[in-house]
Amino acid sequence: MITELLLPAKSPTMTEGTLVAWKIKPGDQVAIGQVIAEIQTDKAVLEWESSDAGRVAVLLAEAGQQLPVNAVVGLLTTKPGEDTTAAVAEAKAKNAALAAPVAAPAPAAAPAAVPAPALLSAPTAAALSAPLPAPTAKPGKSVRASPVAAKVAAALAVDLRKVTGSGPDGRILRRDVEAAAKDGSASFASAGATAPPKPKLKLSRADGPAQADLPLSPMRSVIGKRLLESTSTIPHFTVSETIAAERLADLREQLAAADVKITVNDLLVRASALALRQHPKLNAAWLGNAIRQFDSADISVAVAIPDGLITPIVARAHTKTVRQIGDEVRALAKKAQEGRLAPAEFQGGSFTISNLGMFGIAAFTAIINPPQVAILAVAGIKDVPVVRAGAVVPGKQLTVTLSADHRAVDGADAAAFLKTLRELLEAPALLLI
Amino acid sequence: MTVATPPFRASRPINQKTEPFLGRKATVLGNGLQLLNLRMAICQAIAEEMERDPTIVVMGEEVAQYNGAYKVTKGLLDEFGPDRVLDTPITESGFTGLAVGAAMTGLRPVIEYMSWNFSFPAFDQIISNASKMSYMTGGLFNVPLVMRGPNGAGPRVSSQHSHAVEALFAHFPGLIVVSPSTPFDAKGLMKTALRQQNPVCFLENEMLYGYEQDIPVADYAIPFGVGDIKRPGRDCTIVAVNRSVHWALEAAEELAKSGIDCEVVDPRTVKPLDIGLIAESVRKTNRLVTVEECYQTGGIGAEIATQIVQMCFDDLDAPPERVTTSENPMPYAANLEHETLPKPHRIIAAVRRACSR
Numbered sequence: 174m175i176t177e178l179l180l181p182a183k184s185p186t187m188t189e190g191t192l193v194a195w196k197i198k199p200g201d202q203v204a205i206g207q208v209i210a211e212i213q214t215d216k217a218v219l220e221w222e223s224s225d226a227g228r229v230a231v232l233l234a235e236a237g238q239q240l241p242v243n244a245v246v247g248l249l250t251t252k253p254g255e256d257t258t259a260a261v262a263e264a265k266a267k268n269a270a271l272a273a274p275v276a277a278p279a280p281a282a283a284p285a286a287v288p289a290p291a292l293l294s295a296p297t298a299a300a301l302s303a304p305l306p307a308p309t310a311k312p313g314k315s316v317r318a319s320p321v322a323a324k325v326a327a328a329l330a331v332d333l334r335k336v337t338g339s340g341p342d343g344r345i346l347r348r349d350v351e352a353a354a355k356d357g358s359a360s361f362a363s364a365g366a367t368a369p370p371k372p373k374l375k376l377s378r379a380d381g382p383a384q385a386d387l388p389l390s391p392m393r394s395v396i397g398k399r400l401l402e403s404t405s406t407i408p409h410f411t412v413s414e415t416i417a418a419e420r421l422a423d424l425r426e427q428l429a430a431a432d433v434k435i436t437v438n439d440l441l442v443r444a445s446a447l448a449l450r451q452h453p454k455l456n457a458a459w460l461g462n463a464i465r466q467f468d469s470a471d472i473s474v475a476v477a478i479p480d481g482l483i484t485p486i487v488a489r490a491h492t493k494t495v496r497q498i499g500d501e502v503r504a505l506a507k508k509a510q511e512g513r514l515a516p517a518e519f520q521g522g523s524f525t526i527s528n529l530g531m532f533g534i535a536a537f538t539a540i541i542n543p544p545q546v547a548i549l550a551v552a553g554i555k556d557v558p559v560v561r562a563g564a565v566v567p568g569k570q571l572t573v574t575l576s577a578d579h580r581a582v583d584g585a586d587a588a589a590f591l592k593t594l595r596e597l598l599e600a601p602a603l604l605l606i
Numbered sequence: 607m608t609v610a611t612p613p614f615r616a617s618r619p620i621n622q623k624t625e626p627f628l629g630r631k632a633t634v635l636g637n638g639l640q641l642l643n644l645r646m647a648i649c650q651a652i653a654e655e656m657e658r659d660p661t662i663v664v665m666g667e668e669v670a671q672y673n674g675a676y677k678v679t680k681g682l683l684d685e686f687g688p689d690r691v692l693d694t695p696i697t698e699s700g701f702t703g704l705a706v707g708a709a710m711t712g713l714r715p716v717i718e719y720m721s722w723n724f725s726f727p728a729f730d731q732i733i734s735n736a737s738k739m740s741y742m743t744g745g746l747f748n749v750p751l752v753m754r755g756p757n758g759a760g761p762r763v764s765s766q767h768s769h770a771v772e773a774l775f776a777h778f779p780g781l782i783v784v785s786p787s788t789p790f791d792a793k794g795l796m797k798t799a800l801r802q803q804n805p806v807c808f809l810e811n812e813m814l815y816g817y818e819q820d821i822p823v824a825d826y827a828i829p830f831g832v833g834d835i836k837r838p839g840r841d842c843t844i845v846a847v848n849r850s851v852h853w854a855l856e857a858a859e860e861l862a863k864s865g866i867d868c869e870v871v872d873p874r875t876v877k878p879l880d881i882g883l884i885a886e887s888v889r890k891t892n893r894l895v896t897v898e899e900c901y902q903t904g905g906i907g908a909e910i911a912t913q914i915v916q917m918c919f920d921d922l923d924a925p926p927e928r929v930t931t932s933e934n935p936m937p938y939a940a941n942l943e944h945e946t947l948p949k950p951h952r953i954i955a956a957v958r959r960a961c962s963r
Binding site for chain 2: 319320321322323324339340341344346347
């Protein structure tokens with residue numbers, strides 16, 4: 174039996190080595206584990222211990238020679254007098270094949286075609302704050318579009334890479350985008366801007382229950398994917414707090430009596446922003462290898478829209494008055510309903526508030542919107558009996574539940590944040606100064 | 607006070623109906639309207655304000671006995687007498703300085719430069735005295751002075767007498783620069799000029815004096831800094847003042863034949879500038895072409911384009927285009943003058959570039 178001695182890779186990064194010196198010569202008997210040569214790798218000179226036994230029939234490399242890993246540098250035989258002519262020829266052929274790239278280093282292996290990022294329609298990506306694939310990144314060729322063409326393309330979910338420009342030097346103009354939107358030739362994966370066709374209820378059997386299989390809209394697909402990713406990769410934990418809401422309700426009544434339209438949600442955005450500034454650990458993003466804390470409290474506010482939800486952002490909420498926040502939230506919600514949010518208005522955000530208070534529910538938990546590290550679930554204000562000075566009296570309560578990412582936030586941080594939030598909401602005058 | 611702009615007949619030829627009646631007396635048309643050409647509109651505005659305000663005086667070369675080199679002041683000497691309508695020697699620096707002093711001490715002079723080209727000897731009086739006086743005296747002295755006269759190229763008056771000075775005077779803080787294109791605008795803006803406290807450069811145009819318009823008989827004034835859409839359109843915004851407005855309107859008519867619908871915006875006052883109106887128009891059309899008789903370097907188009915790029919960057923479909931007087935001294939030859947001025951054929955080319963059509 175003939176065994177080939179192959180130049181071993183002595184380090185993970187080694188692709189070639191120099192045979193510094195042989196420790197064997199033809200005719201020698203080699204045992205497993207015996208040092209047969211010294212090899213210089215890209216890092217050091219190392220001993221090469223044989224993993225095979227046999228008699229050295231032939232050595233095919235000389236000391237000082239530089240060789241690729243897996244080059245056949247010798248042959249061992251186990252039977253005396255075995256004919257190695259064919260094996261030597263085969264070994265030389267292998268070496269020649271291996272040597273080619275060493276002699277003239279071939280261009281780095283052509284990178285595997287980079288898969289184009291999955292394209293989502295803008296409104297779909299809007300479902301959560303997933304960053305859109307850069308709309309102008311075409312491998313090897315940049316897209317030239319006028320500023321208004323880029324703006325209109327974002328609004329109409331037109332993929333600029335698929336649009337032919339009619340302006341100077343092929344610049345894409347507004348009319349090109351509008352024409353592409355009209356004939357649908359350059360939409361992202363699917364037309365998220367248009368409502369999916371309304372499915373008809375179809376009887377599957379004459380006597381069976383009426384049922385319908387609704388095709389997933391792009392937005393539902395993204396919601397499903399991103400929330401599954403969130404629950405399956407983020408170690409969520411939740412902390413709840415009950416807030417005495419009498420003063421909050423009273424403040425709202427006072428403002429409503431003066432025709433000032435302020436909602437509990439507006440006050441919550443303001444309170445959260447102020448609390449986040451005191452507890453920056455919750456105003457952060459999980460980056461995988463780092464935690465990025467933000468100075469600005471940019472609050473994503475979950476808004477239900479016909480096919481799902483979207484989280485427009487009240488940027489720098491800590492710098493805004495309750496009235497400014499309220500005006501902004503209502504303007505953003507209106508744009509969201511109309512599908513007119515600009516990417517900058519829903520991408521990013523450092524913390525999310527999901528408020529189901531308008532349905533009067535008692536409490537709920539929310540799923541974190543990555544890469545954020547926390548989300549606040551806000552329930553409705555309830556009339557409840559409370560114990561005050563030893564007596565049961567009528568009171569109002571509001572339950573909030575914070576979901577946090579344990580990789581970035583610990584229970585004590587979450588509790589401290591909720592304590593600050595409760596103190597602010599129980600003394601809501603603090604939100605007006 | 608806001609007054610709706612009456613329809614403007616851009617290409618109406620000089621009408622013999624108005625020419626024999628130069629001066630303030632107009633042909634009354636009924637419906638509260640009167641037919642005036644642009645020189646009469648200015649004359650009427652000054653005369654009406656002189657009746658109302660006895661401190662208004664008119665000074666300049668040949669404004670009194672000769673009724674003005676362009677007959678803008680026709681009849682004022684007869685009506686208001688030699689104490690209020692004065693001929694001056696041919697010395698712009700002298701009568702401008704005199705007017706600045708008079709304005710500081712209680713009068714409200716209207717001075718005529720036979721042409722704005724002749725204002726240059728008075729540059730020091732205009733720039734260093736008139737525009738700075740209120741600032742330098744802590745508001746102790748105001749200079750309610752109206753400096754007026756024809757601006758821009760006349761017919762073949764060559765290099766020294768063809769300057770457009772909008773950008774030049776707009777450059778200096780403290781001066782208001784008015785540059786009307788129609789009789790209605792000229793009268794309303796002159797009224798405002800005569801009712802406020804700052805020095806005003808009121809830039810007319812020899813070639814526009816004969817343009818006619820039906821304008822209200824009733825008193826009205828047009829505030830400074832409020833522009834006017836002279837032609838609505840959806841494809842390209844053309845901003846122009848003074849005579850350029852008419853060239854822009856001609857170009858717009860020609861472009862309409864090939865389906866390009868231009869909006870012509872006339873800021874009416876270069877300073878203060880109604881950039882809001884221009885921005886609103888650009889947000890609709892996504893394209894901007896500026897037209898002016900000033901030169902390109904540091905012209906009003908440079909200022910408008912910069913402000914629009916800052917305000918409307920995401921609304922632009924093409925880089926702004928500027929059509930200006932070419933940067934050479936005005937040639938005397940008629941064919942070269944035609945190519946030097948921002949005439950309709952050059953505006954059409956710029957709009958087509960902006961529209962890529």
